[in-house]
Amino acid sequence: MRHRIAVVGGGPAGLTFARVMHRHGHLVDVLEREPSRDSRPPGGALDMHAGMGQLALSKAGLLAEFQALSRPEGQAMRILDTDGTVLRDWPARPDDQANPEIDRGQLRDLLLGPLDVQWGRAVTEVAPGVGDGALVRFADGREETFDLVIGADGAWSRVRPALSPVVPHYTGVTYVETSLDDVDTRHPDLARMIGDGSMAVYGVNRAVVAQRNSGGHVKVGAQFRAPLDERADMDDAEVVRAGLLEMFDGWADPVLDLLRHGTAFAYRPLYVLPVSHTWTHVPGVTLLGDAAHLMPPLGAGANLAMLEGAELAEAVAASDDLDGAVRAFEEQMWARASRWAKITGDGLERLVSSDPTQALALFDEVQPS
Template sequence: MRPRIAVVGSGPAPDARPPGGTLDLHEGLGQSALDKAGLLAEFQALSRPEGQAMRILDTAGTVLRDWRPRPGDTANPEIDRGQLRDLLLGPLDVQWGRGVTQVVPGDRGGVLVHFEDGRQERFDLVVGADGAWSRVRPAVSSVTPHYTGVTLVETSVDDIDTRHPDLARLTGDGSVAVYGVNRALVAQRNGGGHVKVYAQFRVPLVWHTNLDPADVEAVRSSLLARFDGWAAPVLELLRHGGAFVHRPLHVLPVSHTWTHVVGVTLLGDAAHLMPPLGAGANLAMLEGAELAESIATGPGDVDQVVRAFEERMWARAGTWAEITTAGLERLVSPNPAEALALFDEVQAS
């Protein structure tokens, strides 16, 4: 008999909130998952290989690096999150609006899932793919995310090519980044002339005690003061931004694992939340594809399959967690030269 499997999470409902910025999907990770799902050709038609470009400036506006991908380079092409979400969820029967409050492992009767509407259902396997603040994670681990000391404040500029051509040239086809002492400003082109802007800095978790996050002009003034003295064209990215969204960066321990629990597992940020440096979504996609493939083609003992999956996931995710944790330390650093050195090391590898 086919096992009854519930995947909790896997992204918000299409109209629940803005889906976020662009993603780079790596060969061997996210692209491999799409290939397994038969979606690689559709992804390639939607993706932007030119979005891999990266320009780095110093705080005075001098260009330090201006890297562009070679023609045919598809190692890490960009795609808007909304497009990727629609591509992945299009053929699936997804039940929206069924929030989970608790997952209770059980006996041979299965795992009991409690829903926000008061209903309960039992499943043979529950997969927690519900992100940083997972409702499934407590069923297998008591660990919770901790603050990294770095906060991102996100804004965006729309129709940049028409309305702000100077900023469009500054951003280029991909991203532009400026690194200062314990702070950075990054702009990243999305599709349709939309650019996401991220102000990044090291501050206590509650740094805006006297600042209303919903007061756009107050937040803008605060950020301009924090980046005072930086080149005027760079600061224009903040001056023309719309609403500001606060994103304090939390992570799970680099070596996060758990004692195996029958009928429950985790993947993606629920399992290994790490700094957002290009690995998280890629790992989540590949893990989902590998777990599904293993259940579909493996032995009849689903629990045996899940145990093997967890061991592989932990080893790979631990490596990436170390890389991204060290990367964040260097990108938002007391020594801005560390960010430039990291870029050069990545390009040379």
């Protein structure tokens, strides 16, 4: 039996679900509020874990294409002290496929492939209880019914209220992001300091991190504990830069140069959902990824989201009982996601803490010896 299914959100979770369904001969409606695929920058790089994101790509038939695009060298990690001393240096092994990096834009384009995304379809509300399915209301006033609506629309999901009253809460940590272009030619000293992958410096309740993307592009982030600033203005880059340089005053000049040479700045307070966020099952609606279990961005979120999208697609494609397949999937997702939410929540507490040695100890625990 063919079902009419909509996935709300054209990020990694939604696109993976749609791509695996497509591989099994099922078309779904992908509803994305952004007006086009290139309407805003896609963001930084992601590391795809062998048993999670890469497994999802394998289920979509895209693993070989991913491996051709990915950067195993991006797994390199370097930790510096605030005075610029290298404390730890983990070079990448060329044949290591445990967590290779890929730019978000490259991953998005890989997943899009033959999919026909409905761009500019902003969902405002989902109302379950329409038969065995749900009604979707759009910002333009239109309404459509589906047998299943999947909310893969991120932290501030418009689908989540159909299942849960819970909203994300602020972690106490804010991330201000900037970037450097053509770092190898324009800033060779910084390129050498960063290395082939990522670099981080941890101080008291604050950190500076840098992550290579492809093409000489580097994402730089200042992380710090502070009250939520709902009026933060990032438009004046020089004012933002001056504030950050004051916050990190006394740190090594090369580290501060990452902020001095950054271009535009973006304010990203980190929000999370409760560690064990679940809901009473409702026929016709479910959630994936950040919409279901928003957690600190420490490498698990996108991987979980993609694996969930692939697993739900396989379950739906293989079953004549749509609601039963979704219900079983949710139970599996909740158990795994709660484990990762606890891991990443504890990790954030250690990475941005009053004791910088906690960050170093955490890396010692997770990096290969």
